[in-house]
Amino acid sequence: MTGELGMPNRWPRGRWAWVAGLGVAALLVLTVMDLSQHYYxxxxxxxxxAMxxxxxxxxxxxxxxxxxxVSLATTAITAAVTTPVSTDEPWPWGTTAAFGQSFVLAIVGARGLGRRELVGWWAATQVVGLVATVLAPDRGGWAGLVAMAVMSAIAVVVGDLIHSRSExxxxxxxxxxxxxxERAERSRLQERARIARELHDVVAHHLSVVVVRADSAPHRLPDMRDDVRAEFADIAxxxxxxxxxxxxxxxxLREPVEHPPLGELGPQPGLDQVAExxxxxxxxxADVRLEAEVPTGLDPAVELTAYRVVQEALSNAVRHAPGSVVRVDVQRVGDALEVKVTNGMAREAVPAGQESGHGLVGMRERVAxxxxTVNAGPTPEGGYLVAVSIPIGTEVASGDHGAGG
Structure with a gap:
């Protein structure tokens, strides 16, 4: 709990707790000894x-x-009810009273009491001694007030210096x-920029080559059948x-925003493109079958995630289970969008180098x-099932879809 000076109201911790406790106990004992031996x-x-x-x-x-x-009130009451046994005894500020008040001023100053207020309490300390001396001049002298003024001023300065150092x-x-x-953020942005360069220099380059070769194939191979031309056009x-x-x-990747909203960078695919x-x-x-009509008009982020799930699951099924029947089922069930992609047992050998990848890891991260939630694993028939459940957020008008995702 934050205290009145903006700092926690708590006892010191660690070894300082023992020091504080011993200090309070020592002040109690010394005050008893001081008052009982030097004052009536x-x-x-x-x-x-003493307490x-x-x-x-x-x-x-x-x-x-x-x-x-409490400290000043205790001093005032002490001055009123005590009489020194001799003129050599300090009064109204006895030895333990002077040290006790000075320690309180130092501790309070170290805890962050404002300088003006701290000076005000120092002045109040002097006023208490001054009033007591004026009311009972026969019990003490002005020398004791000067000594207390100096001692309490030192306490104020020490407390303020400790607070300044702590601050x-x-x-x-x-x-x-x-x-x-900032260093971690800079490193993260540099790594994102490096990944972006790698993707641009490698993947984007090879995709561009595929586009050029697919587009130019009908011109380079004039005797190509119409169905082959259509296949190359689809590839392009x-x-x-x-x-x-x-x-x-x-x-x-190059956008220096911590979490850009999905779809902020332009139109993204949604559920209306699952059929395509x-x-x-x-x-x-591939033998792919869409089992039911796909819902639309949902939150763009939900639709984009579902589309990517279907995309990755189809890609995995085609790679890992060639020749099998792949069934895609996207339905709204209550307050969730259920996506299921199931493939049967592979009827052809899996090409070398396609046995593993990171698709499921990325899928889980995207759905999270x-x-x-994502559940993926083998089916009893020897196939594979990817089942995803996504909570549905606020629905949007179908005409607004495609502006984000």
Whole structure:
């Protein structure tokens, strides 16, 4: 809990807790000895005043301003009920009273009491001694007031210096944390830029080559059948679409925003394009079947995630289970969008080098961003099932879809 000075109201910790406890106990014992030996006062009053003096020191960590009030009140009461046994004894500021008040001032100052207020309490300390001396000049002298003024002033300066040093250390630690965060952010952006360069230089280049070769194939091979020409045209269109999405990914990687909203960089595919995705995969030779009508008009982020899930699952099925029947089922079930992609047992040998990848890892990360779940694993028939459940957010008008995702 934050205290009245903007610092936690708590007892010191670690070894300082022992130091504080011993200090309070020592002040209690020394006050009893001081009052009982050097002043005329009853034993009950000695014990009460000693406990009040120790209490003021203990409150300095828990209730700073209350500690100052208790300390000054204890001094005033002590001056009123005690009489020195000789003129050599300090009064109204006895030895333990002077040290107790000075320690309280130093601790409160170290905890962050403002300088003006701290000076005000120092002045109040002098006023208490001055009033007591004026009211009972026969019990003490002005020398004791001067000594207390100097001692309490030193306490004020020490407390303020300790607070200033602590505040400086806190600011340095804060700046170091900011610098560490900035260095980590700079490293992250540099790594994203490096990945973007690699994607541009390698993947985008090869996709461009595919587009050029597919487009030029009918001109380079004039005796090509019409169905082959259509196949090359589909390959070129698919490669161009991949290039477009690749450029969006590259812009995303270079964007210095912590979490850009999905779709911020331009139109993204949604559920209304799942049928076309299935059809294009079927044209590539795979036996893909769309089991039900795909819902639309959902949150763009949900639709984009579902589309990417179907895209990755189809890609995995085609690579790892060639020749099998692949079933795609995208339905709304209650407050969730259920996506299931199931393939049967592979009827052809898996080409070398296609046995593993990172598709499922990326799929899980993407679905987790929209608080969805992914379950993937073999089926009893020897095939493979990818099942994804995504909570549905606010629906949007179908005419607004495609502006984001």
């Amino acid at each position: 006062v009853s034993l009950g009053a000695v014990l009460a005043l 009040a003096r120790a209490l003021s020191l203990g409150l300095a960590w828990l209730r700073p301003r209350a500690a100052l009030v 400086t250390n806190r600011q340095l630690a804060k700046q170091e944390n900011i610098s560490r965060t 269109d698919a490669a161009r679409a991949s290039l477009t999405e690749m450029r969006q990914v590259l812009r995303l 995705l299935v059809a294009s995969t079927r044209r590539a030779g 961003l929209v608080e969805g």
